Amino acid sequence: MGLRVFCASILYSLFLNFFVLSNKTVKQEYYLLTLSITTIFEFFLFSYLFFRILQSKQTLKLLYLVTAIVGVYLFYEISTNPITSYDPVPSIISFLIILIYCIIYLFERVKDPNDPFFYFTTTFWVVVALIMYCAGTFFALMYGKAYLQESAAQNEYDFIHDSLYIIKNIILIIAIFSSESGNLKTGRNLKFK
């Protein structure tokens, strides 16, 4: 499930880079608009991942509610803000929510005694990749706006972002080579009462 979500994200990025951002005729304001749309797309995509992998019904209900509220806020932001300026607040909020979802997922898995080998699973490593990426870029997003005009700072930001992108992809490779079931991977079948 996790890999499919990341595949969708990568396909979207490819589409964006090749057909939209590489197009010289696209104006700067549309570039910023594209960033905002990307934030909304990624937020819903990763939220969908957690809707599928979380098991507690109560937590899921809470997640639906939070996702709906944040979704409404993101759409409100994109429709009311001028497209000539970039506002990092929606990105910060969506990253923060995704980070919280990741922590909820890990907490749920740790509490479940039936699958102690969950850290061998694809889903776990996908979530780890997501945590690393969101946690790493979160700080840069939060304080980046005031300094983004400076080219040195922009380079710094790019360096952090690209490094984390590579780390994320390395972790995704681990995820690809992990099995969907921890018990199958380790060849163990522990049943605990």
Next chain:
Amino acid sequence: MKAPMILLQTEGFSGFLLFGTMGMLALAIGMIIFIIFHQRKVIRYQMQLQEMEEEQQKLLLNASIRWQEEERQRIAADLHDDAGPLLATARLYLNENLVNQDLNTQLQSIYNAKQIIDDTIQLIRNISHSLMPPTLKNFGLESAVNDLFQKISGSGVVNASCRFHDYRERLRPEQELLIFRVIQELVNNILKHSSASFIHVTQNYDDERFFIRLHHDGKGITQSDFEKLNKSAAGLGLKNIQSRIKVLRAKIEFEKDASQTYFKVTLDIPVSNMELTT
């Protein structure tokens, strides 16, 4: 003047950004490492538990095999030492008939042979009853326990009594036999080790559960003693109790009464779940 300010700001930002990002990453990595190590600890603990459970199963199985062997030896000894000589003597008397033609002697030896065969029949009946009490089979657990306790009380050393409060419907024969064997073993232990002057058994039925409570005023054991003995190589009888309890999917609790005057053993057997484990 403006250029150095921008540079300073940029350098400040650079350090700030790097430090912040590193901090966030350290937190994330710390959390993931903590989870992995925690899970490894959980796995180790659960594997230890499983090993302990397997060890316990092995002990129970050994106890069960030993008990079967002892039972076989006892039956073999009964047959060999009692039934064998009796039948050999009967054969001698019958052989005597072939040799001695005197009618009175013949009648006497036939009579003697008949007496011996009667004794042998009684002996075999006793062996059979010890394997499967007929009272239990025909009249149920209450009568079998009553029967057992009457025999014990008859000795005059221990006052044994029982009272079944709610036993309108009989349990399945296998369940009855298992419960009876557990009671038999408990009573046997009390007679052997506790120097009790009274044993009292009560039965109750509550919320799909069948309760047997056994009280005695002798030297008893508590739950921790029972578990300790169960884990040790000694205590074959207790292991047999444990394996029967497991088959019944029941619970057993050994405790000292709050008044500290007598010991209590409670058997809690689920009745709704009629399936026995094998």
